[in-house]
Amino acid sequence: MFRDATLIAGKDLRVELRSKVTLQQVAPFAILVLILFGVALDPDRGILTRASAGLFWVAVLLCGLLAIQRAFTIEAADGGRDALRLSGLDPAGIFLGKAAAIFVQLAALEGVLAIGVVVMYGTAVTGVVLLLATCLAATAGLAAAGTLYGVLAAGLRVRETLLPILLLPVLAPVLIGATKAFEAALGGAAADGWPWCGLLVTFALLYTTFGTLAFGPLLEES
Amino acid sequence: MEPVVQLHGAVTLLGRFPALAGIDLEVAAGEIVLLRGPNGAGKTTLLRLCAGLLPVARGDVRVLGHDLTDRRQARAVRRRVGLLGHATGLYDELTVADNVRFWGRAAGAAPEDITGAMAACTLDGRLAGLPVVHLSAGQRRRTSLACLLARRPKLWLLDEPHAGLDQDGRDLLDGLVRRAVAAGATVLLASHELDRAEALADRVVTIVGGTTDAAVPPATPAEPLLVP
Numbered sequence: 001m002f003r004d005a006t007l008i009a010g011k012d013l014r015v016e017l018r019s020k021v022t023l024q025q026v027a028p029f030a031i032l033v034l035i036l037f038g039v040a041l042d043p044d045r046g047i048l049t050r051a052s053a054g055l056f057w058v059a060v061l062l063c064g065l066l067a068i069q070r071a072f073t074i075e076a077a078d079g080g081r082d083a084l085r086l087s088g089l090d091p092a093g094i095f096l097g098k099a100a101a102i103f104v105q106l107a108a109l110e111g112v113l114a115i116g117v118v119v120m121y122g123t124a125v126t127g128v129v130l131l132l133a134t135c136l137a138a139t140a141g142l143a144a145a146g147t148l149y150g151v152l153a154a155g156l157r158v159r160e161t162l163l164p165i166l167l168l169p170v171l172a173p174v175l176i177g178a179t180k181a182f183e184a185a186l187g188g189a190a191a192d193g194w195p196w197c198g199l200l201v202t203f204a205l206l207y208t209t210f211g212t213l214a215f216g217p218l219l220e221e222s
Numbered sequence: 223m224e225p226v227v228q229l230h231g232a233v234t235l236l237g238r239f240p241a242l243a244g245i246d247l248e249v250a251a252g253e254i255v256l257l258r259g260p261n262g263a264g265k266t267t268l269l270r271l272c273a274g275l276l277p278v279a280r281g282d283v284r285v286l287g288h289d290l291t292d293r294r295q296a297r298a299v300r301r302r303v304g305l306l307g308h309a310t311g312l313y314d315e316l317t318v319a320d321n322v323r324f325w326g327r328a329a330g331a332a333p334e335d336i337t338g339a340m341a342a343c344t345l346d347g348r349l350a351g352l353p354v355v356h357l358s359a360g361q362r363r364r365t366s367l368a369c370l371l372a373r374r375p376k377l378w379l380l381d382e383p384h385a386g387l388d389q390d391g392r393d394l395l396d397g398l399v400r401r402a403v404a405a406g407a408t409v410l411l412a413s414h415e416l417d418r419a420e421a422l423a424d425r426v427v428t429i430v431g432g433t434t435d436a437a438v439p440p441a442t443p444a445e446p447l448l449v450p
Contacts, residue, residue, distance in 0.1 A: 004328070007324070007327055011313070011316070011320075011324050014315075014320065015313055015316060018315040019315045074313060075313075077310060077314065078309045078311060079307065079308075079311045079419070080311055080313070080316075082270075082275055082305075082307075082309065083309075083310065083311025083325070084311075085273065085300065086274075086300045086303070086305055086311075087298060087325065087327050087328040088297070088328065089328050137343060172234060220293075
């Protein structure tokens with residue numbers, strides 16, 4: 001399973017490195033979202049600073065949708081899904097590999113967004129350990145749930161519009177938990193943020209387990 | 223010896239709709255069987271059914287000793303078949319070598335099998351480093367063939383295999399098919415290029431309206447084995 005996951009993750013990341021979609025399209029989109037928030041709320045810079053945790057995670061969610069769509073678009077082209085089914089790869093390995101590739105891309109985007117929030121919104125960084133732990137747990141949850149719903153929507157003709165409708169409500173706990181944990185870390189009360197981080201870890205574990213079990217049937221049926 | 227492919231009254235589903243009208247077919251080990259018939263007769267559906275990609279709605283389907291009415295056995299079959307279809311399954315952004323390496327490694331192929339497959343399909347030169355998006359249709363077809371070859375399948379399922387290939391490519395494909403059969407593989411192919419496909423086949427099966435019509439011998443005898 002882990003050999004297959006490594007193979008899939010390596011392939012997906014190589015496709016992204018060659019196509020540069022994340023670098024040339026998703027990353028600029030992420031910066032654009034931050035700028036638009038800034039333009040909309042600029043009259044009161046205090047609001048931007050106070051809301052930076054929520055704005056950061058909304059931007060991550062929007063970019064995440066693009067990364068997840070992209071991960072399954074490359075399989076939809078030229079019979080990739082059938083080729084994957086014929087490959088003999090373990091479906092659980094395919095799930096873990098695709099989730100790992102999305103995780104890596106989102107983590108890189110979060111780095112870009114973090115710099116953007118600090119520079120544009122003037123947010124002071126405190127509670128670094130909690131911030132990093134929150135990023136790891138939330139990104140893992142996003143990647144796992146996104147991969148699961150991505151394959152569900154991938155077989156449908158309306159996948160581009162269906163995926164956000166299916167996925168965004170499911171990711172509400174991630175948005176809430178990550179925002180609360182970030183607010184606690186940035187507000188100097190890191191102890192209040194750890195329970196939220198625990199919620200994110202639970203979410204990630206649940207979706208990783210469920211995805212490992214359900215990805216095979218979903219790949220077959222969707 | 224048990225036939226490699228056995229279908230009795232097989233019906234599958236395309237979405238919610240039944241496809242194939244209770245087809246019967248047997249293919250012995252080492253045989254090259256040509257499926258011919260008009261567009262929409264069910265040739266591609268039959269190949270996909272044999273690959274374990276479509277469910278068995280009715281009847282019996284056994285491929286390489288596995289009962290495909292049991293969906294769990296379909297996965298075991300997929301590892302041992304190679305399907306060369308209309309879609310290539312190639313990743314445009316990756317190079318020819320990346321694609322063959324990926325699909326070969328996915329099937330557990332040894333590195334020498336992967337390089338051997340690329341060499342056999344004459345993809346080991348400048349083409350190897352070229353992204354697939356820049357390839358012609360024929361070059362894509364040869365890359366797809368190399369991916370199949372690297373898997374060393376026991377059953378080759380070829381859907382219009384000559385389409386898009388130039389004369390050299392067609393000769394190459396026919397030679398590879400004969401070499402695979404000599405090495406113990408079995409081949410089921412669907413084609414509208416009857417002259418060439420009949421020359422390759424041991425037996426011709428006509429499909430009309432989702433069922434077999436009659437088995438007839440090929441119009442011309444098979445060409446001698448090509449060993450490069």
